[in-house]
Amino acid sequence: MIIQTQNLQFGFKKDQPIIKNLNLNVEKGSIYGFLGPNGAGKTTTMRLILGLLPNPENNIRIFGKTLSDNRLDIFSRIGSMIEIPSLYEHLTGWDNLEITRRIKGVSKKRIDETLELVKLTHAAHKKVKAYSLGMKQRIGLAVALLSEPELLILDEPTNGLDPNGMIETRELLIRLNKEAGTTIFLSSHLLSEVEKMATHVGIIHKGSMLFQGTIQELGTLKSRQAMLCFDTSNNLKALELLNPQFQVTLNGNGLKTSFQDREQAAHINRLLVQNEIDVYQLAVMDNDLEKLFLQITEESAV
Numbered sequence: 599m600i601i602q603t604q605n606l607q608f609g610f611k612k613d614q615p616i617i618k619n620l621n622l623n624v625e626k627g628s629i630y631g632f633l634g635p636n637g638a639g640k641t642t643t644m645r646l647i648l649g650l651l652p653n654p655e656n657n658i659r660i661f662g663k664t665l666s667d668n669r670l671d672i673f674s675r676i677g678s679m680i681e682i683p684s685l686y687e688h689l690t691g692w693d694n695l696e697i698t699r700r701i702k703g704v705s706k707k708r709i710d711e712t713l714e715l716v717k718l719t720h721a722a723h724k725k726v727k728a729y730s731l732g733m734k735q736r737i738g739l740a741v742a743l744l745s746e747p748e749l750l751i752l753d754e755p756t757n758g759l760d761p762n763g764m765i766e767t768r769e770l771l772i773r774l775n776k777e778a779g780t781t782i783f784l785s786s787h788l789l790s791e792v793e794k795m796a797t798h799v800g801i802i803h804k805g806s807m808l809f810q811g812t813i814q815e816l817g818t819l820k821s822r823q824a825m826l827c828f829d830t831s832n833n834l835k836a837l838e839l840l841n842p843q844f845q846v847t848l849n850g851n852g853l854k855t856s857f858q859d860r861e862q863a864a865h866i867n868r869l870l871v872q873n874e875i876d877v878y879q880l881a882v883m884d885n886d887l888e889k890l891f892l893q894i895t896e897e898s899a900v
């Protein structure tokens with residue numbers, strides 16, 4: 599494990615826990631998507647891992663070592679970007695990287711390489727205050743990447759980017775992971791975004807971990823929660839025909855039931871057609887993140 603927390607807890611005020619018994623496991627070589635709605639505690643968790651918030655417990659291990667006793671060694675191997683990147687706006691992108699380069703003792707040629715990586719070579723000598731939000735995000739990413747870290751911790755790295763910028767950042771992160779073996783721990787509130795690049799996912803809600811596993815395991819969970827929605831020439835007759843076996847209910851003007859597998863969809867279709875009911879539409883509807891959260895929360899409450 600590259601990051602491991604054991605019953606991590608935190609509150610800004612006494613008796614108001616923000617992070618509750620969080621057991622995070624980020625495997626070496628993974629792209630771990632830390633998902634959760636606004637205010638779930640993603641940034642707070644990342645700040646705890648980066649030692650930016652007080653944590654008297656000895657319960658965070660990074661690279662297999664306890665954070666409290668190995669801070670310098672650990673932080674020299676991490677690149678991070680938390681919330682809006684902190685940049686010197688009156689300096690150029692290149693100058694911002696030069697400052698980090700001096701602190702981290704990295705070679706000068708690495709600045710140009712990193713600018714190339716984030717596609718900002720053309721704007722290297724422009725002042726950061728003239729950058730768009732997307733460019734600021736990318737120069738922030740460059741600062742994090744400058745020292746070729748083993749672990750990248752990125753808070754909402756695609757925030758503020760246009761669709762093209764999102765694709766480029768995603769491709770860059772996948773490439774770093776594949777080619778340099780960089781472990782990436784990133785947060786997002788967009789399930790669709792995380793699904794496109796993550797190998798592992800953790801879902802946090804109100805400071806508690808609701809789900810942690812591989813992207814395949816999340817896929818299984820999602821399909822378990824998916825709905826089969828359909829519309830026919832006679833929905834009332836279809837309802838009568840398919841129930842109680844398929845537990846179909848009305849869904850607006852159509853019908854729905856929880857999705858089991860492809861055979862179930864084929865079976866329903868066959869039954870309807872055999873009984874002279876025309877099928878206009880038959881589709882598996884994935885749950886969006888909000889519904890998934892709701893269902894997971896309800897399940898854990900039960």
Ligand SMILES: Nc1ncnc2c1ncn2[C@@H]1O[C@H](COP(=O)(O)OP(=O)(O)OP(=O)(O)O)[C@@H](O)[C@H]1O
Nearest residue numbers: 610611616634635636637638639640641642643787
């Ligand atoms: N400095 C602070 N003082 C008091 N409460 C805070 C502080 N920072 C965050 N919080 C609260 O802690 C909770 C978790 O916030 P956090 O920023 O970690 O969530 P998040 O999952 O990163 O959401 P977002 O995507 O909106 O940043 C929220 O209820 C927030 O209001």
